[in-house]
Amino acid sequence: MSCGNPVADADALMQRRKKYDKTKNCVKCKVAEGNLVIRHAVYCKDCFLHLIVHKFRRALEPTINPKPDGPRRTTLKPAGNLLIGFSGGLGSSVLLDLIHRCYIALDKSTMPADGGRDHPRHERVWKKVTVCYVEVCDAFPGMQDKTHQITEYLKRYDELHFVCLRIQDAFDRSWWEKIGGQRFSANLGVTLPDEALFIQSLSSSADSLDSLRTYLSALPTPTAVTTSIQTFTRLLLLHTALQSGSSHLVLGTSLTSLAVSLIAGVSQGAGFNIREETQEEWTPEPEALGPTLVPLAETESNEDRKKSRQGKRTVRVVRPLRDIGMKECAAWAWWSGVTVVGKEKWGWAGAKPGIGTLTKDFIVGLEKDYPSTVSTIVRTCGKLAPKGEVSGTCILCGRPAQRGVQEWKARISIRSRPPPADATDKPEEPAELLRPSLTPYLCYACHTTLTSKSARPVPSPWPAASQSPVVSLPVWTEARLASTKGGDGTEHMHGEVMQTRRVGEEEMKGIVNEFLLDSS
């Protein structure tokens, strides 16, 4: 009789579940012994390396032509150039390496076997490839500036253009005008500490670094700081794509990182844009574009130039590593000799981890014990189609905004109002009611980011930064506000004007009088 004690009885201990299915031989070639396990499937080194290139091409190439391919595969002819968003992290290093091998160096080992020597695939797909790096160290105290390291790192890849930005460029008018943004003279800010987010004129303009730090210090939570930096980085990349004539912006988001951003996004109220998290088409608001935005090819005629300026420019954001997990990226990097400069963790003294950090810890832990779950998350999110009408684009993040957001928020919120100063039912001053606010211009997620407060006091990343009640806005936001009709922001972007006011008892009675039953 077994006592169940593993020391006495070897069979008492349950056998550990194998991390791979069937045999240790490669599931693809069935000949070589496996070198790597990916979601329970075993691959040898050679088959793995080919698989990664295949997955990368499969995720990117169908998105290259402006219109999706029909039943027959056509030549790859993008509408413009390619911009690679590079962070120095694992994903973007692998992405850069794959782009260079497949489209610049034309590494034969990455070419598919079919097609033959003269197959159009062997020609240059992208006329110009630019790499853009956004240095974020100035947003976080004590973070190392990696600009020099990144610049040196990129020298190993030839035929690449390099653009280096800093996160504070989001508040830099000279950067905005340099890339062709609409010039504006207004100096508008927002009362960020106030939930009402009133738009106000700024008495003076601070430099971009001060503006960035003041903005971050006025945010209500550490989650809001991380999300804001990510939003600014995205918009900086999108505008750089426009300026470099790029029709495509590629990012090194792996399957694991995508699962993290999908779950973290939904947690912060960005469910309406869940599809954009994987792939999106971004078109800048016309009033934000200056006349010289598009640098055009010299061969284009005057007719074409006029057309290009007037026509809609779109940037397609693609994540070609979205089917490739973090573990696969690491294995590719190791076996292909790709060194990774790395990214530092975002944080500051006393700050608790935000939603993004907590989600990443959860997903990374999940991937270790239940690797298939991570791909299930991405697959399931890919099946979601949010309900609701689109009503313009958010003035902060540039993504489609859902109609009726503020109405819904007002319905579900429990708010306590301070009692009126005196007993008389004096109506509020009209000027106060129509005071312009940023709220109607924001999507649900951005409004939540700016107004959702923590129950506990949150240490500011920059305690020495100005504690002004009015903070500067990113330049693309200010440009759109300044171009709004009337210039005072009272006309709602989405065609709705909402105002609330206390209604006196007499006025209320007047409205419902005809419906009241006689008391007799």
Place this chain on the structure above:
Amino acid sequence: MSTISLKIEFGGGLELLFSNQRSHRISIPALVPASSGSSSTQQKGEGDDAQPTKPADLSYLIFWLRDNLLKERAELFVENGTVRPGVLVLVNDTDWELEGEGDYQLKDGDEIVFISTLHGG
């Protein structure tokens, strides 16, 4: 042979925790205490001279590295008795998941690589 020579490599930023050195050559005992859990110095006070031993395995190596080579931030390398989630381990160019993970018995001349996927995104 009473000791095993191994080549250890760190990648993906893990080298920063190990004196910023990617490659290390080390020697560890061929036989180690069988009860080794969290510490290599654990002893069972049973009054018995012959302590149960086992061939050195990857679990032992991980703790040996933590106790002898790691210079800082042990929590970035080890968690819950094994490597932290997000660290890929290759044994002679092969995923340790194919070799039994922590139970893989080390041989003289083995090359073990630890790659972090977390110092970047």
